Amino acid sequence: MEPIPQVEERVRLTSSASGAGQFIRSLTAIIWKDMAAELRSRELLSAMLVFALLVILIFNFALELDAQARATVTAGVLWVTFAFAGTLGLNRSMAMEKDRGCLDGLLLAPVDRSAIYFGKAIGNLIFMLIVEAIVLPVYSVLYSVNLFEPGLLLVIFLGSIGYVAVGTLLSSMAVQTRTRDVLLPILLFPLVIPVLIAAVKGSTGFLQGADVVDIRPWINLLLVYDVIFIAVAFMVFDYIVEE
């Protein structure tokens, strides 16, 4: 290998410009960038939030909920809301990269591809958690239901992780097709059913004060799902973004 001409002595790459240090650095850079851009435009969050609140409103009229029915149906309503609002967020997050060719910009950087995946996925998770954090109190107030059960919050957290893990992967595929936005829910929902079932049953369990022993299988299912799909995403993301 011939010696490479060093033209500007001032520019030196930092010493930890490789391995784990760079991985973490690029990961946080991507998350930070998504947060900063969103803070400016607030497009993503406002779209997700307004949509979520509208869905809850529609449910109010679509399902005649007396206090009794409400107890059993709350978890389902919440999760349908999160699932649909979630697709909005996933779509926009990836579309933002695709539109100005920024995805290429990310791929050109000397970082592991999975850092891009995790950066986007964590960013998506944060947005989803923010929306959930606003929707839960609103629902609480509208329907006089106490939703501040730590168990419930745990289930929602685990469920969101699974949803976003698969969703980020699929949205990076969907964004490269002709049918884009329309395709994501079609790809995502069949795969995310275990999360929905486990999250709804687990949430209902906590809301109705069921025995932890009964709720345990649902939490385990969520954990298993999260672990499997995060691991698979790590292995498979490269193939999605390469050409």
Place this chain on the structure above:
Amino acid sequence: MMITVRKLIKRFGLKTVLRGMDFSVEPGEFVALLGPNGAGKTTFLRILSSLSRPTIGLVKIAGYSLPNQAAAVRRRLGVVSHLPLLYGDLTAEENLRFYARMYAVAHAENRITDVLEMVGLSSRRRDLVRTFSRGMQQRLAIGRAVLHDPEVMLFDEPHTGLDQDACLMLDTVLREVAARGRTVVMTSHDLARVADLASRFDILSRGVITASVQRSQMDPNNLLAFYRQAIAEA
């Protein structure tokens, strides 16, 4: 040899775009890669920039081969395409700061200031990129590309969509970039533009290099005639 390409073939499914290209660039050369639409210029540049994998063939940049040593190659590459690769909702300096972190650039703040000055955007550093004109975005894109001081720069039709003034400004920046001894490969439609900038002209037609000539061996005014002939012969 800074860039070595031998017998490069690129297929998309059953369609062959590059048919056994041979191409090499010495350190410090400025090569203009010309050719008609569909010749494969963008495809070739995407392969050089590691965004696309060669189907068959050897590609080496700065001694590292693609696609196996892609990470090492990326560190030494700066790429400007006709899309700006910038985030509209961030300011100019935030964009550069992001890329500085992605490329692990040391003394990032100083470097960002220098780069902004080089591309003539110091006064707009706190403005959102979505308020920039196309010409300004292109200049900032070049700034992004040189941020980590790459040895090799790849430009894919950078003058696209720019008006006359913007083009002249771009040329100034391009000369500045090239003057530091960097190796440059630039594709273009616009013969008049590259006539002044490049030290070598290669013609890519139907997936292979059909002609190559040094600036010193040819009168740049005859570039158009030379180009037409090279295309006709293919």
Place this chain on the structure above:
Amino acid sequence: MEPKPRLLAILDIVTLLLFLTAVAMVFFYAPLEAVMGQVQRVFYFHVANAWVGMLGFMVAAIAGVAFLRKGDRKWDIVGLAAVEISFVFFFIAIVSGSVWARGSWGTWWTWDPRLTTAAIVELVYAAYFMLRQGIEDPDRRARFGAVYAILSFLSVPLTFISIRIFRTIHPVIIGSGAAGAEGSFEMTPKMLQVFMFSLLTFSFIFADLLWHRIRLGKLAEVTENLRLKTLQ
């Protein structure tokens, strides 16, 4: 493009004979079940189709992994063929399951784990086809198809488990009888024979159709290649 291989021609004949024998066995050899009568005969085809459909799903996932690792287009053809055929098999399983439900419980649909999961698999396949449909570049189409096949193959068992924990009314024939499982019946040795034979038959049908479909896929590629050559 080579003419139909000898082995495939033999397979065609063997498969056809097996199928005719299986039909005969189902209607004439298998005993009449006491509770459900003639409707019960659907069972022999229903379960065989479901299991073989599952086999197809697995083949698609394995082909997906193989394609991602090797990059050989033939794995993509295998994967697509497996999904297409599995799609049909699951459809037959769902329809026969529906007939079974009608005969046993008077409803056309039951939300039990297996039937529901089968329906979900059909939706997954539909998504798979739509994904492929929206991509121009054949290499990317193959890669995305492979990834989705792998992801769905991991997700569907989890779906099944979660629905299983959710509710159970599907007849549990082989294995322990779950509490509350209605419509189950004891299998006599003759029934078991017919069932096994049916399973064998449908495995052969799957292999036969898969082979034919793969040949068709290869032929399509050759045609496409010729078409591009004449255009260029």
